Amino acid sequence: xxxxxxxxxxxxxxxxxxxxxxxxxxxxxxxxxxxxxxxxxxxxxxxxxxxxxxxxxxxxxxxxxxxxxxxxxxxxxxxxxxxxxxxxxxxxxxxxxxxxxxxxxxxxxxxxxxxxxxxxxxxxxxxxxxxxxxxxxxxxxxxxxxx
Numbered sequence: 001x002x003x004x005x006x007x008x009x010x011x012x013x014x015x016x017x018x019x020x021x022x023x024x025x026x027x028x029x030x031x032x033x034x035x036x037x038x039x040x041x042x043x044x045x046x047x048x049x050x051x052x053x054x055x056x057x058x059x060x061x062x063x064x065x066x067x068x069x070x071x072x073x074x075x076x077x078x079x080x081x082x083x084x085x086x087x088x089x090x091x092x093x094x095x096x097x098x099x100x101x102x103x104x105x106x107x108x109x110x111x112x113x114x115x116x117x118x119x120x121x122x123x124x125x126x127x128x129x130x131x132x133x134x135x136x137x138x139x140x141x142x143x144x145x146x147x
Contacts, residue, residue, distance in 0.1 A: 007064040015069035018133040019054050027056040046073055091137035099126050099142040
């Protein structure tokens with residue numbers, strides 16, 4: 001029986017830059033480590049893995065994000081990974097309080113959004129998409145009426 005969602009793993013090209021980006025959301029480091037040896041190579045079915053990872057979480061929440069950067073074998077990036085209609089995991093959505101203020105603050109930091117804030121009336125949800133490190137598609141959302 002599944003107990004819950006533990007974490008989401010994201011492969012990134014620059015671990016430190018990506019960590020700082022997610023810390024802007026208020027996430028804090030829970031763990032970090034270098035990963036190498038037969039155990040990790042066996043688990044991911046890649047030869048001679050050498051990688052670094054950091055586990056981040058929002059205080060008071062259970063789901064975590066694990067960022068991993070592979071030194072070997074090197075990671076490649078699909079040019080289409082950021083397109084919303086591609087099969088596979090598409091984006092992470094962060095529920096926020098005061099989406100307008102957060103969007104304003106992020107724009108001040110140079111983050112570009114794909115559109116203006118949209119309201120999906122059916123759920124009473126304000127939402128907007130933007131790109132994080134390495135073109136990771138992200139969403140901010142705020143529920144303005146009961147779910």
